[in-house]
Amino acid sequence: MTAETPKEYNLSHNEAMILEDYREQRSVFERLLGIVKNTLEESVAENKIYINAIEGRVKAEDSLVGKLERKSGKYSSLSDLTDILGVRVITFYSDEVDKIAALVSRTFEIDWENSIDKRRMHEINSFGYNSLHYICRLPKERFFDPECPQLNEIRFEVQMRTVLQHAWAVLDHDTGYKSGFEVPREYLRNLNRIAGMLELIDEQFSQIRSGINDYRRQVQSLVSSGSFDEVELNGDSFSNYLELRPFDMLNRRIASINQAEIHETSLSRFLNVFASFGFKTLGDIDRLLKRDSEDAYQLAAFQLANTDLDIINSSLGVIALCSVHVLKQGGGVLELTRFLETLNGVSTSNKHRAESLFRVSQNLAFLKK
Structure with missing residues (x-):
């Protein structure tokens, strides 16, 4: 060949x-x-x-x-x-x-x-x-x-x-x-018009991304400085807020009840829960944490009192906090079930857990005030 x-x-x-x-x-x-x-x-x-x-x-x-x-x-x-x-x-x-x-x-x-x-x-x-x-x-x-x-x-x-x-x-x-x-003039004109639009889109994409990056830097700065009322509640801001680990103190108090270890898990899914509560800014979450942490601790303590759990999930403190919020708003088993469905999705176990939370809560002082 x-x-x-x-x-x-x-x-x-x-x-x-x-x-x-x-x-x-x-x-x-x-x-x-x-x-x-x-x-x-x-x-x-x-x-x-x-x-x-x-x-x-x-x-x-x-x-x-x-x-x-x-x-x-x-x-x-x-x-x-x-x-x-x-x-x-x-x-x-x-x-x-x-x-x-x-x-x-x-x-x-x-x-x-x-x-x-x-x-x-x-x-x-x-x-x-x-x-x-x-x-x-x-x-x-x-x-x-x-x-x-x-x-x-x-x-x-x-x-x-x-x-x-x-x-x-x-x-x-x-x-x-x-x-x-040779392309007829009418088609050249249309091609040039499209080119102009694409050039504008190209510029706008860069400007929008630049604006978003500036917004994210501003959010990080405001969150770091504790200016929570100035920060709209959304995915970016909530993620930055979680980096401050705001629920750690509550979780450590709850874990100390049984000298339990804390298993870390993502808390990003609570964004939908807080939005369903009508919260608009990070300040709403921060006020909830400061106002109801003690009652959330008492609720968790009653739940764990008769157990020997030596590992708890890092979401336990936030669940207790949200449950207290629902109860203080006059909610009962139905409203607790809705909260758990927002958090976990629809499941028959949500109602059973809501009933347990509601039953335990009847022993707590904040519902008797």
Whole structure:
């Protein structure tokens, strides 16, 4: 079986030599592609940047020939072409493009003279092509093989763009200027309108995420300072509140009844319970804790008095606290059952537990006041 005969093209002598060099070095480009992708993937992971994808390719022979034909006489050697090897990093948000750019500049040697920030061109139909393009080399301190020194000599391109820019570029490649025919003006107008909308969406996604991050930092600050009345009750704020471990003191008092150990469990499910009570801020929970902790302790003490439990769940104190709240609001078995169903889901055991709680509570002083 003979090797496949290379295609012949109508190229000048110099361009034919470039093509021959490409054929001889293609395996080196393929190896470099793997090194560059792995290096980027490791760097992105180390810096905890969450991205959509890292893609790469070595330019196909037909594509190279097409470029040599279109730009006949421009290139004197294969090394003049900086996009034989190309890698693309696709981010979710536009502000992360700059983070990736900083990472790439720390990871590779950058040919700044030939690198391009197409985002600054501001052309009306440029949205899908607003990539940041860096021309790079692999530094020897990052990777070096003395038997293949050209790995550190080859220039390659790293493109950085958002997922919306990438999606648009792929779609526009099939319908826009590279489609092989002139697109009628009415369709170009609609394409440009869509590009404008996508660009606005791209910007809004980044602004919304930035706003959410600012809100989360503000919540963390308010919770840390104890300004609970200023913090709306929601998933983020409740999670930050739980990090303060506000129910630990109550749980330790309850555990001391039987010298029991405390088994830690997630208390995030109590968010729905507090919301069902009509609580609006973390201040509502904090006031409940300060006001009813003693009565919650007494309720738990009556429950554990005749048991030998040596392990209790960290949710026990909060359950007692919520039960006291329901009872002080005039609730009975029905209301206690609803509370337990909100916490645990619908089950026949909820009613039995509610009946037990209600029966024990009749011995407590706070219901006799």
